[in-house]
Amino acid sequence: MKIAVLGGGNGSYAAAADFVEAGHEVRWWRRRSADFQGVRDNDGIDLIDHAGTRTVPVTTTDDLALALDGAQLIVAPTPAFAQEDLARRLAPLVADGQVIYLPPGTFGSWMMMKIMRDAGCSADVSVAETGTLPWLCRKQGDAAVRITTRASSLPTGVMPARNTAHAIALISEAFPAEIGALDDALSGALMNAGPIIHPPLILMNAGPIEHFDRWDIHNEGTQPAIRAVHAALDGERMAIREALGYAGPHFPLDDHYNTSNWMYGNLAHDKLVGSGDWHEKLNLHDHRYMSEDVGLGLAFLVSVGEWAGVPCPVAAGLLAIASAASGTDFRAGPRTMAALGLAEVPVAELQAQLRDGIA
Structure with missing residues (x-):
């Protein structure tokens, strides 16, 4: 599956590394190309977990349109305070059928959808959120991340809920955790730990x-x-x-x-x-x-x-x-x-x- 990973925090490092290791086609986006310099110098992310340490090659870009092109799933493990700016950037670029996943969301699903609609976005896109970051993880410098453990269950609400089956299917393809479908996005927000x-x-x-x-x-x-x-x-x-x-x-x-x-x-x-x-x-x-x-x-x-x-x-x-x-x-x-x-x-x-x- 084609996945876009957005952001540069602990969760984004873990997401990019895990998705590449699982065999997905991943483009990882950050606002500034210079922020990827450590990863480029290292030829990838050093992933550290129970299996040891290995370098995972990743494709990076500061071109959001390129990152989103053809992506079925857009994973944005950014802090909630970054979601407003992200929604404005996504509004002219997202396409029918794409799923944006906020792990977790703080009701960012509703807020981002409202911003995108107000900006003129008419794509039949879904924004989903869950109750926790899928990884207990910490960056170890600019080119490494240690994953202490991975989530086994990610209860997820989808905005709009009419797209739940489609969104849950895509998210389930990306994560080994059980992706439990919730009633709607507010239910997902009220799972935030x-x-x-x-x-x-x-x-x-x-x-x-x-x-x-x-x-x-x-x-x-x-x-x-x-x-x-x-x-x-x-x-x-x-x-x-x-x-x-x-x-x-x-x-x-x-x-x-x-x-x-x-x-x-x-x-x-x-x-x-x-x-x-x-x-x-x-x-x-x-x-x-x-x-x-x-x-x-x-x-x-x-x-x-x-x-x-x-x-x-x-x-x-x-x-x-x-x-x-x-x-x-x-x-x-x-x-x-x-x-x-x-x-x-x-x-x-x-x-x-x-x-x-x-x-």
């Missing part, structure tokens, strides 16, 4: 994060009191899903820590801690755990709870603390239901858009 895992970890570990040069929020920073907040916060997420009529499984975060039933499967948390890659320096003002998972993801979750009439005091409290700590009013951020123009839209009306598409 980042706003559940990371806000308690960074806010309740703020002292050691700012004191020590490096701190592992997943090892020393994951203590029973924080896990209790995780459980309460995740309970609010699942209550919102149920209020909107979305059936289980809801992939409770407890399963990540206690069972093999979560999106990363068996012993994922132990593997993450054991790698040492998350023993790192975190800046609470600009790290994506704050800018993306709090500023976009948690703000979105709180706003959906308010829209759906579901109390979410833990989520709202964490959002308030994060706003005070960072000096940013996250409730006024760009990914709330109000900012998306949806705060006054009835549930049934939005779900019709999610099913049939945005005109």
Whole structure:
């Protein structure tokens, strides 16, 4: 299959390497050709995982039209705050039948589709999103990536939902994980694990994060009191899903820590801690755990709870603390239901858009 990989973060490195190794025809796009210099000098990406280390040759380009030409699947593991610019770039270039996959999305599926339609895009394109990045991974310099483990399950919602069968079939061809079809893109957005895992970890570990040069929020920073907040916060997420009529499984975060039933499967948390890659320096003002998972993801979750009439005091409290700590009013951020123009839209009306598409 022809796949375009967009972006230059940890997930994009992992995607490009994994897809090439699986035998797909891959073009990897970044905004600036110079950002690929390390990969070009290395003749590919050094992929490090349980099987060892090997160099995977990749085709790179800064020409988005070339990257998309003939691609059936467009995988964009970029931070959510990059999606608006990406949608504007994609609008004149995407074609009928193409599927854009956001792993994860933070309701970027709806936002990107709206931007593309407003820009005049009429292609019958689908935007899908899932609940986590398909790889626990970290870049090791400019030309290498270490994949600690790969997702075993990727529950996925598609915008518009009428294209679900087509989109799920293409995504399933690219990923060995089980791609579970959800009702729609909002259900996919409400599977996003980042706003559940990371806000308690960074806010309740703020002292050691700012004191020590490096701190592992997943090892020393994951203590029973924080896990209790995780459980309460995740309970609010699942209550919102149920209020909107979305059936289980809801992939409770407890399963990540206690069972093999979560999106990363068996012993994922132990593997993450054991790698040492998350023993790192975190800046609470600009790290994506704050800018993306709090500023976009948690703000979105709180706003959906308010829209759906579901109390979410833990989520709202964490959002308030994060706003005070960072000096940013996250409730006024760009990914709330109000900012998306949806705060006054009835549930049934939005779900019709999610099913049939945005005109």
